Amino acid sequence: xxxxxFLIQLLNxxxxxxxxxxISAGLTLVFGVMGFINLAHGVQYMIGAYLLxxxxxxxxxxxxxMLLAMLAALVIGLLLETFIFRHLYDRDHLDQVLVTFxxxxxxxxxxxVIWGATPLTLDPPEFLSGSFQLVEGLMYPTYRVAIIIAGxxxxxxxxxxxxxxxxxxxxxxxxxxxxxxxxxxVNIHRLFMIVFGFGAMLAGFAGALAAPIFSAEPGMGDDLxxxxxxxxIIGGIGSIRGAFIAAILVGLVDTLGRSMVTDILKxxxxxxxxxxxxxxxxxxxxxxxxxxxxxxxxxxLFPVRAAR
Amino acid sequence: MRGANLAALVIFVLLAAxxxxxxxxxxxxLTSLVMxxxxxxxxxxxxxxxxxxxxxxxxxxxxxxGIGAYTxxxxxxxxxxxxxxxxxxxxxxAAAFALITGAISLRTSGVYFIMITLAFGQMVFFxxxxxxxxGGDDGLTLWERADAFGTGLFDSDTGLxxxxxxxxxxxxLLLRRLIGSRFGRVLRAAKQNPTRVESMxxxxxxxxxxxxxxxxIIAALAGVLFANQAEFVSPATAAWxxxxxxxxxxxxxxxxxxxxxxxxxxxxxxxxxxxxxxxHDWRLIxxxxxxxxxxxxxxxxxxxxxxxxxx
Numbered sequence: 001x002x003x004x005x006f007l008i009q010l011l012n013x014x015x016x017x018x019x020x021x022x023i024s025a026g027l028t029l030v031f032g033v034m035g036f037i038n039l040a041h042g043v044q045y046m047i048g049a050y051l052l053x054x055x056x057x058x059x060x061x062x063x064x065x066m067l068l069a070m071l072a073a074l075v076i077g078l079l080l081e082t083f084i085f086r087h088l089y090d091r092d093h094l095d096q097v098l099v100t101f102x103x104x105x106x107x108x109x110x111x112x113v114i115w116g117a118t119p120l121t122l123d124p125p126e127f128l129s130g131s132f133q134l135v136e137g138l139m140y141p142t143y144r145v146a147i148i149i150a151g152x153x154x155x156x157x158x159x160x161x162x163x164x165x166x167x168x169x170x171x172x173x174x175x176x177x178x179x180x181x182x183x184x185x186v187n188i189h190r191l192f193m194i195v196f197g198f199g200a201m202l203a204g205f206a207g208a209l210a211a212p213i214f215s216a217e218p219g220m221g222d223d224l225x226x227x228x229x230x231x232x233i234i235g236g237i238g239s240i241r242g243a244f245i246a247a248i249l250v251g252l253v254d255t256l257g258r259s260m261v262t263d264i265l266k267x268x269x270x271x272x273x274x275x276x277x278x279x280x281x282x283x284x285x286x287x288x289x290x291x292x293x294x295x296x297x298x299x300x301l302f303p304v305r306a307a308r
Numbered sequence: 309m310r311g312a313n314l315a316a317l318v319i320f321v322l323l324a325a326x327x328x329x330x331x332x333x334x335x336x337x338l339t340s341l342v343m344x345x346x347x348x349x350x351x352x353x354x355x356x357x358x359x360x361x362x363x364x365x366x367x368x369x370x371x372x373x374g375i376g377a378y379t380x381x382x383x384x385x386x387x388x389x390x391x392x393x394x395x396x397x398x399x400x401x402a403a404a405f406a407l408i409t410g411a412i413s414l415r416t417s418g419v420y421f422i423m424i425t426l427a428f429g430q431m432v433f434f435x436x437x438x439x440x441x442x443g444g445d446d447g448l449t450l451w452e453r454a455d456a457f458g459t460g461l462f463d464s465d466t467g468l469x470x471x472x473x474x475x476x477x478x479x480x481l482l483l484r485r486l487i488g489s490r491f492g493r494v495l496r497a498a499k500q501n502p503t504r505v506e507s508m509x510x511x512x513x514x515x516x517x518x519x520x521x522x523x524x525i526i527a528a529l530a531g532v533l534f535a536n537q538a539e540f541v542s543p544a545t546a547a548w549x550x551x552x553x554x555x556x557x558x559x560x561x562x563x564x565x566x567x568x569x570x571x572x573x574x575x576x577x578x579x580x581x582x583x584x585x586x587x588h589d590w591r592l593i594x595x596x597x598x599x600x601x602x603x604x605x606x607x608x609x610x611x612x613x614x615x616x617x618x619x
Contacts, residue, residue, distance in 0.1 A: 094559055098602045101552055106595025233423045280438025287427040294424050298416040
């Protein structure tokens, strides 16, 4: 493989990793702070994509639509929290899985009813269309560069928020021992709501960012949700730093795996066998990575506390 | 007789009468629907051994159903359609897979166990998608059913139907024996307090691994039946959503309660079927129903029946 192609795949990997981080950040906090398994988090990603398309067709302005989509995603997240998820924090993990599974079924179908089953496409805004010359002979779509920058900016912002503010301190304390935080006089329900709404908004933002590249379609969040779970398990539940490192790792392994595994296999087996096994092995790579990490570190790379 | 047992008896009688009932209403559509429900019931019963009794929430149980289905499909395609060969092969593959993945998964616990079983399930899913000689993503259509030890039992739908019913009853009885035995008591004790069981001299790991292998083999046998009933196998059989469906059946039916998983499987299949005749967008009803059922019922269907039976 040529160096330029490798560089492009590397950038694609980082970009996928950052999208994954935006989804995983909310997931790992909700999981870590409230001990709540939210399978519906992937649906919030899908909703973000659809909201962007919808608001864009109304306003005709990409950035305005993006802002509105984020706000709407926040509102939807808060509504779900208030009416459903709040009643599940004390329940068994299995109940949480089932309820959020029910919400996936409902919202996937609702999206189909409202917008139809065919994928909706959307062009990136005027000033972000076209390509960008990174180095001599390497062109890269501007919009993808924008995603990388936006992802890094959000990651930095989150890091500041979690490590430098009082709210962040409470969130960190909450993911270590929520009961103790509550006993010390903090309104834990309000903290839960803030964390949940924020997570939903980040997932919606990731979906909106992804819409111009992957298009919006029903069920688009389902597979990504599983990958996001892989990320937070590898990173260690409740750890933002773990989620960031694991997200980039998973993004790179997945993207580079898909473009390189078949070629590597061809080095030591015949081409037709490599062509058959390669793609499967590439799709499996991140799961193998997760199983390997759990084999050596059963609570992930950056455990916040012992698993409960 | 307790409520759940009575209900189960009624259900088994109804199931046995289905081919006869189908002549008046529903025809072959009804029998194939009920066959599907019974096969899912077998898989759900095996998952309940893990979730309900051993406290091991496996999110990759559909992989075993897929292993059974694909072993059957591939062996029929390759000209070895006799169950005398298919069954030992299925059991060997399922047991080996369960032994290896179970031993690794059991290093973790809680949520991490859920996710690592999911990871192994996904590996099976992607392996099946890559079998381009056997249909790849699109799946594999079977042109004939397996040969049931030379008897021709699977040649008719009725023969297959009663084979599935007999398997369901056998699995029910077998699991009940197993759960009531010392083995089952150790599993349940370890679910409540693994440290104490360990200090009494039992290897919790060995007991859990054994349960994982047994459940895997039973689910793979359900897969063999599934391939014969559908005459089609595809990677979708092992998708993570199918594992989720099995968990729903177990929990809604009543975790660890007698016949719970069977009630759950039948209820879900009939509910899906009933709602889809009402409206094309039946998931809009099914989703919220699932949410409400979990929020407002405890102990699932079997739990409700037990309470009725006691009063």
